Amino acid sequence: MDLQLSGRVAVVTGASKGIGLAVTRTLLDEGVRVVAASRKSTPELEALGGTGLLHVPVDLMDPEAPGRLVARAVEEFGGLDILVNNAGGPPPGVSLPRFSFMAPTDDDWREMFEFNLFSIVRAVRAAIPEMLRRGGGSIVNVSSGNARQPAPMNVDYNAAKAGLNNLTKALSEEFAPQGIRVNTVSPGPVRTAWWTEEGGAADIIAAQAGTDRDSVMDSVAPEMMKLTTGRLVDPQEVADVIALLASPRSASTTGAEFSVDAGFLKGV
Template sequence: MDLQLSGRVAVVTGASKGIGLAVTRTLLDEGARVVAVSRRSTPELEALGGPGLLQVSADLMDPEAPGQIVARAVEAFGGLDVLVNNAGGPPPGVALPRFSFLAPTDEDWRAMFEFNLFSVVRTVRAAIPRMLQRGGGSIVNVSSGGARQAASMNVDYNAAKAGLNNLTKALSEEFGPQGIRVNTVSPGPVRTAWWTEEGGAADIIAAQAGTDRDTVINSVAPEMMRLTTGRLVEPQEVADVIALLASPRSASTTGADFAVDSGFLKEI
């Protein structure tokens, strides 16, 4: 299916690995020109290099970064049509999960909201005027199943993502009549570095459960989270949904939330 993304300009944050890398690759394959934003590059991102890819090093904890990123996109490619706010999860230097409401400090809460909500607010604020100049666009915010599944584990992260869902609805209402669609994609646990790297979620859970990283990824986490498919989500599965929402083929889809979560959310 042609997603009609050829020649369109997209900004993807958190683009160096995991979901963001898969989104970047997918959009490039569809003919889009992509500004790939990350704190550091990776060999996998470097391998995608070509005339349609601009890599921008930026720290989204810096309030000035979002405006600079959008300016680079306009300078390089002449405008902006698609924004994928994928960067999120543990702020730099933080390891999740945390298992109790009492675990995060005030500073932990501030950092979590700065990275997972306020950085999105600033990036959207910078992007919308540029999209309006093009007659519209698509914004996809990567949220989490935890935004709708309250739990004591990662309570600060889940609260930030719940705020992101609310923000997305509000943006879709205000800017939908002007041609800008805004949606969320809510992954469950995804097989990314957050889980798989040394000191990541799998190692933390393994220490609590008295087992090893691979066992957590392959059986403990799917059972603990009651995943219907019995496995973690693959990054490409999330990227495919994001690409469809970015596409004009989704012209009547706005203010919606799409769960790509292996059956994590059980509610109607």
């Protein structure tokens, strides 16, 4: 299916690995020119190469970074049509999960909201004027199934993502009449660096459960989270939904939330 994206310009945050890398690859394959944002590049991102890809090193904990990122997209490619707010999860230097409401401090809460909500507010604020100049655009915010599944584990992260879901609805209500669609994709547990890196979620849960990291990813976590597919989500499965939402083929889809979560959410 032709997604009718060729020639458009996108900004993708958290683009160096995981979901962001898969989104960047998918959009490039569709003929999109992509500004890929991350604190550092990776060999996998560099391997995508080509004139349609620009990596911009940014730390989204810096309040000025989202504005600079959008400005680079306009400077390099002449405008902006798509914004994928994918960066999120543990703030730099933080390891998750935390297992109790009592675990995060005030500073932990502030950092979590800075990374998972406020950086997105700033990116959207910078992107909307540029999209309006082009007659519209598409914003896709990557949230989490945990935004609608309250739990004491990672309570600060869950609360930030719940705020992001609310923000998405509000943005859609205001800007859809002006041609800017805003939607949410809510992954479940995805086999990304959050899980796989040394000291990541798999290692932390393995220490708690008295098992090894591979067992956590292959069986313990899917069972613990009651994933009906029996496995963690693949990043490409999330990227495919994001690309469709970014596309004009989704012209009447706005203010919506799409779960790509291996059956994690059970509520209606």
